Amino acid sequence: MGRLSPIQDRIRELADEKDVLILAHNYQIPEVQDIADIVGDSLVLAIKATGTPQSTIMFCGVDFMAESAKALSPEKRVIHPVPGSRCPMAHMVDSESLREFRAGYPGVPVVAYINTTAETKAEVDICCTSANAVKVVASLESDKVIFVPDSNLGLYVQSELPDKEIILWPGYCHVHSDITVEQIEALRNEHPEAKVLIHPECTMDVIRMADKVASTEGMITYARESPAREFIIGTEEGLVYRMRKEIPDKAFHPLENAICPNMKKIGIEDVLKALEEMGPTVGLDPEIIERNRPPLERMLSL
Ligand code: SF4
Structure with a gap:
């Protein structure tokens, strides 16, 4: 400190x-x-x-x-x-609606992103975070998996695991969903040497622009170990404070307005x-x- x-x-x-x-x-x-x-x-x-x-x-x-x-x-x-x-996304699914939804898919396991309430988690088979979502879904034997509540993260998992069928819930994080291709392009034009790090709660068109898709912790590890000197940070801006503090010899470019009011x-x-x-x-x-x-x-x- x-x-x-x-x-x-x-x-x-x-x-x-x-x-x-x-x-x-x-x-x-x-x-x-x-x-x-x-x-x-x-x-x-x-x-x-x-x-x-x-x-x-x-x-x-x-x-x-x-x-x-x-x-x-x-x-x-x-x-x-x-x-x-x-977290508004955590309140986009509740235990009762989830019970009704899963009744339509007998035997299909439910993976809950950690961004869910305790009442919702009580209804599911396993939790995941953005750091381990792909690993968690891959660990399940079932070919079909229900994924709640973040549809963007679910789509990213689907793109990494094409042999699984991911059944999505229509939730999203407004902070990450609002990040646009144009914003990333503008920053990339300003900092052509920078690597683009994107959080998997972003939409797939933004994810496809990434040099590295990672959770916030994954972004820090990547920036520390990468030979690159500059990074565009595709997540909530709070992370940039920690990155600048812990990795002072590299440059981090935040996205304007990527701020979670909660x-x-x-x-x-x-x-x-x-x-x-x-x-x-x-x-x-x-x-x-x-x-x-x-x-x-x-x-x-x-
Ligand atoms: S950034 Fe805010 S709204 Fe988005 S998932 Fe995190 S807590 Fe929820």
Whole structure:
């Protein structure tokens, strides 16, 4: 951690004093990323949520991420500083509609992107993240797979696994769906040497422009290991702060307007208040927790 402001210093003091692990998603604002113990994508943070000694986890990300941390570590207190920070895509599918939908495909397994509510995860066979979606679907014996809720990610998986039939749900992430071919082309014209990194929540016409399709964590690894010096970052702009900080000798070009308003709802004052009050906490029905663990643990075991 570099030099912190007084409020950030106070947060670190309180977190250590109260035995709180602070996790922050790559799309969080810089001030929040800077006070986190771990910054990462959904997969990294889900793994870290299970294996750390602290008695409390504070999750700076959107609602489903905090819920997954609670499902994986039910004995811990999980704090979500701003409960109104919700992923709209995660709410494009619900348990009842999914039950009805899957009844039309008897015996076909359901893969849920981690961007789903705990109630939805309780209905599915296995979870995935953008980092492991192809691997998860490939691991299933069935030729047909129902994939919810991100139709863009589902189409990308389909393009990588042509022998499978992926049955899609019509959900999408508005931030990634709004990224256009023209935007990428304009940046590529400005920075002809740059490699184009694209998140698989983007549409297929944008994905086809990529030098590398990757999750946010995958983008960082690629940029670190690549001989290239410049990169166009086809995902939410929050990631660029972390890339510039961790890989200072390379250049990263963000997309204008690729901003998730829900991820930005958590401010540094919210984190301080939540630590002082040790809440708001995430409460999940014990039955939902029980039914969330198998699909999440199946994914983590891969
Ligand atoms: S960037 Fe998209 S998928 Fe991620 S939280 Fe925002 S709306 Fe949801």
